[in-house]
Structure formats: C-alpha cells, structure tokens
Amino acid sequence: MNQGLIPTAEAVYKLIQELNKLPGIGPKSAQRLAYHLLRAPEEQAKLLADAILSVKQKTKLCSVCFNVADSDPCPLCRNDQRDRSKICVVEQPQDIVALEHTRIYNGLYHVLHGAISPTEGVGADDIKIKELMERLQGGSVSEVILATNPNLEGEQTAMYLNKLISPWAS
Template sequence: MKDAVEIIAEQFRRLPGIGIKSARRLAYFMLERPQEDVDTFLNTIKEARAHSCYCSICGNLSTSDPCPICSDDSRDQHTLCVVEQPPDVQAMEKSQEYHGLYHVLHGALSPLDGIGPEQLRIKELLHRLESSQVKEVIIATDPDTEGEATAYYLSRLIKPSGIKVTRIARGLPAGGDIGYADSITLAGAVQNRKEI
C-alpha cells in the first residue's frame, strides 16, 4: 500500500496546475497540520460545494439562483458579455470596467475534442437574446483557436438579429515587453490599435 503522502498527493494532482512537487508539498503540509485545521479545511469545501449551483439565467457558478449579477437591476441590461467559463466572469468583474450581464458557455467549440454547439450553452444564449432587451453582445472568449472559432460562430448566429456583436480587444499586457511577445499577441496588438 502507498504511504499517506503519496495517496494525498495523487488527489492534489487532480487539481488544475498542480504538478507532482506541488502536490507532495501540499500533502506534507496537510499531514503536519493539527487535526482541527484539516477538519475545518475539509468542512469548508464540503459546505461550499453543497451550497453552490449554476445560475439558471447566465450559467455562472453561484450560491443563489438567480445569481447576484443577474438579480442586480442596476446593471446594464442592454449589454451581455459571453465568456467560456465561470472564472472568466470573476476576471471581468475584477476589471471594474464592465457593468452589464453575462452568459457562460461552459467551454469553447473544439470539434477535435468532440465539443460542438450542442455541448455548449449556445441554445440558451439565443433564447435569452430573443426574450431580452440586449443591444450589444461582447464576445470575451479566449484568444486561442477554439475561442476564436467560438467567437466567429456566435457572431454569425447573432448578427442577423440586428444585435451589435463586438469582440474584446487583445494585445500586449500592461507592463509587457514587445521583444518577448509572441507573433499572435503582436498581431492582435497591431490590429486593435487605437489613436492617441
């Protein structure tokens, strides 16, 4: 039988971005904590998981349905930002620049991985647009092949309805160095340039 460190490390490795060294370090850390700290940690995760759900309107992960964003009448009801995953909503909110509503697709088109329009919340998006006062859809999918394909697909579906479709700009990050940027990032920066 494997020792306790390896058993726990295997579980931590199931988390995104955790390699074997980090998993072992976390396993040792948890095994060295007082039992009450470990119990609190585990109970917190169990409680949070038991009280979490997906918003029936936008698809974001929340502790209420509808979520606080969809329930907030002070938000711009005319703008809808389409993102791939729930963490993308949090990232957009951190910017404090966007004050509209969201729609979470729960993925991006990837035919090679068997992810087509039916696996995403695209049908729900179109239904939502039919029965709302949305005048602009901002597509904020990732700037990778799947995200770009998803953005193009959505724009082709939405534009005939007369709703304005925009795409978030992309380019160099603040504090970035042009000499170290990849060609796709630089191309996006040039395409999305603006007058100063």
C-alpha cells in the same frame, strides 16, 4: 493503490493522486501540498475539507446566466442597477470575477462553461450556446460582447457565435 511505487503511507499516496488531478497541479506540486497538509494542524485540514464539501453542496448554477452562485437567480442577474441591454459572453465563471474586478463593465453575463474544441470532442451542443440564443430572443439585448479566451478554442467559439448572432443583430 500505492503497491510500494512511492515510499509513503497509503493515505498520503491517495491524497497526492487526487491533488494531481486538479488543473495546474503536477506531481511535484501535489506532493508538496500533500506533505504541507500532513504537517498542518488538524484544524486547518478540517477547514479545507469543509470548504471543499461546502462549495459542492451549497453552490448552484444561475438559471439565467449560468454563473456559480448561492442563489438562483444570482446577485448579478437580480441587480436592477446592471445594464440589461448588454450581455458579455465568457467561457467560465472565473472570467466574470476577473471582469468584475475591473469595475468597468456594468452589463449582464452569460457563461458558456467551455469552448468549442474539436480536438477535445467539445461541440456547440456541449456548452451553453442554445441558452444564450434563447436569452437573445427576448429582444431587450442590443449589445453582445464576446469575451472568450485568446486561444484557438476561444477564437473558434467567438467566430461560431458571431455567425449565429449576426442575423439577430441585423
């Protein structure tokens, strides 16, 4: 509740508060976005609201690779032209988008949906490691590429996965 903390309408205050919860959006950016939406035509605001609802209602996680998709399995997992002997392990679905833009990699993916982070209370059981190991048990994968982020959590996750995968690779 605003309670006069910010001299604006309650609806604008609530919008600023919600926008501020988004990653990478601080208080000033949230305020800028809120006032932009306030000035924008109602149709533009409606299109944004519809797009937000649509992404929540119409997308799902692929049951194979855990990428965000409209269908299950996702188009990447269904594509017979992809090299099924390779799996590239990434932290988030947007990492797949970045790799696909390079047009270099033609294997499959596995999205962990996070990284091991003891400081954040995220352990190996909180991300899709068990599912990765289940995929590897099939025996058709000959190469696993660990493409975690180049930060402490990403490195910890890659080291943990390397230890898990090493006996399988021998």
